[in-house]
Amino acid sequence: MPPRPSAPANLRNGLKWRDGRPRWEPSPANRAMGFAGLDLRAADGAWMDRGAAIAAADARNLWAALVRLAARDDDEGGKARRDLRAALNQLSPVPADPHARRLVADLIERGRAVLENREPDVTAALARGPRTVQAMIDGFFADRRAMTRIAAATQEAYRVHSKKLAARFGALQVSEITPGKLKAWHDDLVDQISLSTANAALGAAGAMFRWACWQDPPWIERSPYDKLDLPSPDGRIVFWELDEELAFIPWCDANGYPDVADGLTLGLWSGARPIDMCAADLHELASATWRYVPTKTRRKSQEALPGLLQPVRDRVARRTAEVAADPSLRYLNAAPYLWDPVGRRRHTTRSLRYRYNAALEAALKARAVPETLTDKRVQDTRDTCVTRLYDAGVSLTRICSWGGWSEKSRDTILRNHYLHLRETGAIEDAEKLRQWAGRQGLALSA
Template identity: 25%
Template sequence: MKKSKGPRIPLVAWRDGRPRYVPSATARARGEKGQDLKHPSGSWFTYEQAFEWSQEKRAALSASSHAGGAERAPAAPAGPARGTLPAAPRRPATGRSGRTLAHIVTDFTDRSPRMLGKDIVEGRKVRPALAPKTAQYYRDAASLVRRLDGGDFWARPAEAWHPETISLLLDRAEVCHGLAQARAVRAMLSQAFANEVKLRHRKNNPMRFLEERLPVLPPRVRYGSVEEIRHLVAAADLVGRPEVGDMVLQGVWTGQRQADRLSLTHAQLRDLTLAFRQAKKGGQPLEIPVARLLEKRLAATARRRQQREDALREGGTPVVVWPHVNLDEKAGRPFKSKHYQHVFREVANAAAWGLWRVPAEDGGPPALATVVPSGRPAPRHIGTLALARLPARGAVEVLPPMPSLLDLRDQDLRDTAVTWLARAGADKMEIASITGHSLKTIDQILQHYFGLHPDLAKRAIGKLEDWYMGAEG
């Protein structure tokens, strides 16, 4: 099974969310063997049960090591009798209540009905479930806290969490991961402590008494030039990820968010018109004509997909026909948001660092490679070699470096669409009809773009001159 990044517990590894005892090399030398942490009934241990088991196991190993005797694993908790409910697991003795920040956060992220996609309906009170993206936002922030400073904050007792402790945590999060991540941690902790109050584990939410306020992130204003977008799409095609090039062009020529493009289906493509209903905040439906460049790209995508399906059928492999326009073509299934972000970043990095054909060491055909700067992660999801330096001879440049792409994000494609439309002479009503911005906010949004390119000023002066010449007559 694939090892997942579950909660960190000594001696316990998490595989697909299931705990397993993994003895150290010393313990293995003494005869210890790994085991799945299950109840006799076959159900897996919860986080609290795995934590308690780990504490007992470590104590047993320590006692056995000092006594020089054989080590024995503590028995798994016995399953409940038929027809009875299982007893609540004992909390590790880390404070007066036995609760830690880990319990506070996981009670919210893993047990709160709204986080689990369930609506809360109590009489006339209705609280809709959190959107999947919002829930993932909170879980990512929880994962950051779990890893921060080796889990020091994660294991602190619940009684220790006061405004001063929280301020220290937020400061460490900002120092280590930046302001955006610190704000995400703050938002998650606010919800987690509110849930703790609701469960009556504490009387008040300490987040309300924080004196320090994190600054608001400055608005990000970044749009891609025509040269940058062409370069990025060329890189996607070269590294064997043309579907990323498709997503880039759809972002520029439709102005839609990443989530709306990833969920786009063939049913939304009718008579060279893309029908979008934006997911964010119940957005209005949009009918966007397909540009000629995008039409050619969609046709090429359809041919690639048909060729892949034909090859699978000829080999006797069952074919799943997905309704999505954009697929992870290596896996043959729709992209997950996080995975797409990783693939996009690797394509953009390769475009920024440049691509070369280099001779293979075994005398085979040349391989595509990119020179990865020291300290940067090597690509995992695109078909390129990661080199520290180019070979002395034989390397042929196929795509020159464009360092400006290092800070281009997929979210900037929406900004690019607005900027290009403004440069092309579209007014705010026309831009809103493409991007889906509300008329109430369109002026505020466009003020970031209208002064960013000299083409706009030139066109305005040209209009002024035409009016002036007419006024003279």
Template identity: 25%
Template sequence: MIKKTEIKIPLVTWRDGRPRFFPAPDLRKDFGLKGEDLRHPDGSWLSIEETIAWSDAKQEELRTLRNKTRDATPAKRKRAAATLAKASGLPTLAHLITDFVEKNPRMNGKEIRQGKKVRRPLAANTAQGYRETAKLIEQLEDGRFWQEIAAALTPSNMGILIDRVEVHHGLSQARRTRSFVSQVFKFAIKNNKAHTNPITHLEESLPVAPPRVRYGEIDEMRILVEACDTVGRPEIGDIITQGLWFGQRQADRLNLTHDQVGTLGALFRQQKKHGQPLLLPVASAIEKRQAAAQQRRKDWRVNWPHVNLDERQRRPFLAKHYQHIFREICIAAAFGIWRQEDGTLASPLPADYRIRKFKLVQVTAAKGIPAGKPVIPPTPSLEDFRDQDLRDTAVTWLALAGCDDIEIASITGHSLKSVKEVMKHYLGMHPDLARRAIGKLTAWYEEAKG
């Protein structure tokens, strides 16, 4: 097998075979340099020969700039020395991450087979999550870590990186970043781009985030679905309704196709359970909304196999786009929606919230609450509601309806062990269960005492 030759050019990072200049933070701070694509004025990319010539010229420019700092303060000279090291052409963290994202077959949906060794491609959501984490590291503190020489990254450096991610983005993202960077270094070691994995030598472990205990009450969910219809995004209401009655994850609902829905029910193959099949009866609440959806789309000329479609774009939902719309609807419902005299919708949202996915006038605090009755009453509890809570709500409702563990597992796809764990987290505090238990105890006591 012929090994692919890679050309390393100082100051240049390659993305999809295209050259880009990524100045280190010191270069940005000391000399005001900014990252740029290496293109001609007509938009065409520089060839390899042109990129090498650009690099030579740029290095000469940097040498001239550094000469001007020789008599500067010690701190300035130290920054210049670090800049010189970073311009040496050694692989940076940016190089390792870019290689992992672009050259790892599993990231690109390809299976690895070597004799009897088989590695399945990464799930689409996992690969997308890795790409988002790569972007986060690139932007973190103006590229402070992105352009560091990989060989110089110690466990201490990695600890600082992960700590900065947790400070800016929270514990869950810090855990994802730690896992991602570890995978990057493992891939680099395998391809002779690194010698050690600094993540494996971290002494401090990150705590596990506490389980999120959140389920929706009936009135909350009714208001949320009505809000979707009110703002002109009924297809989001359809997906929410499916979450409540099917109890399936967001990805499985967004990927549901018409071929999976038949007279016996909807056949789900859960992505996180390696395709575990679940044949679920279709509740009347779902049937009613699907009939309305078919009526809305009856004149469409574009045919997709997906049950749930973005009706503005007339195509399947991208996960992030759906999440943004869902989030904005929850926010609008939390503060309430009023219909003004001219027919427009308005909501007294705080200044730090922005609604972009549907038309809604944001009433400032100075104007106060819009006149008249709200078409969607303010429901503050929805402000922090998430799509993942729909699955938890389905589990809770099934239990409150009197379903046993096996019945719940047959709908949601949880193992029986997981069902018991879910019950502990979601139902231990529910007053309806306590009232039911006291009712049973009272009936037993009255019968026992005669």
């Protein structure tokens, strides 16, 4: 057994070392403020090593000194309160190191109490008072009927984002939350994380505020989320070229990744999202068309109806023969179109992404496919199919029916996100313009 590390020497940050067990002890001034000592353990419960213990003690000592100064009723206290407010405002709603945040959580709470001129340690009790935001969150997830209307993956995402909502507004009454407060929270999330995460967090909050409006009697008359006009992130506009498809799909078949080839083919020629491809049963793809309600628009019952061309029919025939040869490939009495050979079950979006990444890495390493595939993803097949339809002269109305968009949203979704002015199209249009100029008597060089 290795010897216990010796205690660090000449430290003035409150760190005490007792036979290998580090502990932060408050100084007399900090003890007079009521700050408690703390055993310094890692996230797994083990005692911290020397470096981690010194860092943790430094953090507690720094926060304790700042809060202690901020509690003074003099000019120095006023300056310290400004510094404390700035420090609290800079705290990320999703800390990079949650355990490090927990080690100073009591001092952070004490600092907030100083700035808000209230007794400390009341946040947790207040947070679950009548009609607080935390109570709304708890009620939302406890509502069985509300949960049955939300997909399991969406529930999981909402639970993740609800922690951000609780951290920001948990102790406030639901009626106190204004569009302005939500917008400020959104701005902070954009600065600290990303626009897409901020929008997702606000969307989850919107669902919970809507739930509060539907209670009898309602907690609030109108959701503060309804008045927000949030910016949308730039769409990912990436397309598969034919040479990439014709190189990668046969390589997948020849190198043990036929399930990846199945998914790519269905995506490229139907425009379905990965989640809907994973949910499709084999018999649903056995006719000339595939009628389904996309998971994303299930609440609106917005139906999609793509036609199925020969590439998809060939993949369906391959899977049908595979299932006939091995009945164990069935799943709950139905054969899924996308089968995960590793997990021996229906593919999920996660398992399909894992298999795709493995196949792409191997194909690129073997130099069997174009390098341009490096940044391509499975979900890019939807953009590709829509663009192919548009290039083929299919009307926007028919594209909406094919992919499951509403007529109301067709211009926003298709024109602003999916339709892309590709270089080849621009060159063709420039040639048409040159020919028109020639007919008008203006000769332009070819």
